[in-house]
Amino acid sequence: MLVPQLYLNGACSEAIELYKKAFRTETDSMMYDTQKDPEKFVIHAEMHILGTRLMLSDFGGTNESQAESTMEIVAIFENEEVLREAYQIINDNSKTITPIGPIFFSPCLVSFIDRFGVRWCFMV
Numbered sequence: 001m002l003v004p005q006l007y008l009n010g011a012c013s014e015a016i017e018l019y020k021k022a023f024r025t026e027t028d029s030m031m032y033d034t035q036k037d038p039e040k041f042v043i044h045a046e047m048h049i050l051g052t053r054l055m056l057s058d059f060g061g062t063n064e065s066q067a068e069s070t071m072e073i074v075a076i077f078e079n080e081e082v083l084r085e086a087y088q089i090i091n092d093n094s095k096t097i098t099p100i101g102p103i104f105f106s107p108c109l110v111s112f113i114d115r116f117g118v119r120w121c122f123m124v
């Protein structure tokens with residue numbers, strides 16, 4: 001089993017709230033560092049997005065290494081309406097790579113880097 005983990009450099013709590021809304025999910029677990037910033041600095045969190053476990057943390061990442069240069073998380077939605085709803089929520093302050101629309105292998109796809117520096121591809 002492979003489980004992606006995102007290091008969000010102090011923005012983990014904010015990212016979790018956005019992802020919960022965009023993907024209509026909840027966190028499965030959440031642990032905070034009470035010595036750094038209780039209820040904000042996330043040591044470890046897990047959530048399921050479209051059936052896949054995703055781990056998130058503020059601990060361990062660096063601002064020098066950009067994930068979008070080597071990795072993209074692909075989220076495959078059941079239909080275009082749900083994809084567009086999720087994209088509308090997560091799109092704020094993102095950088096578009098491939099504009100939303102049909103492409104030769106999908107009736108609807110959008111590729112972007114969200115405001116936390118995570119590269120996503122949403123497709124049907």
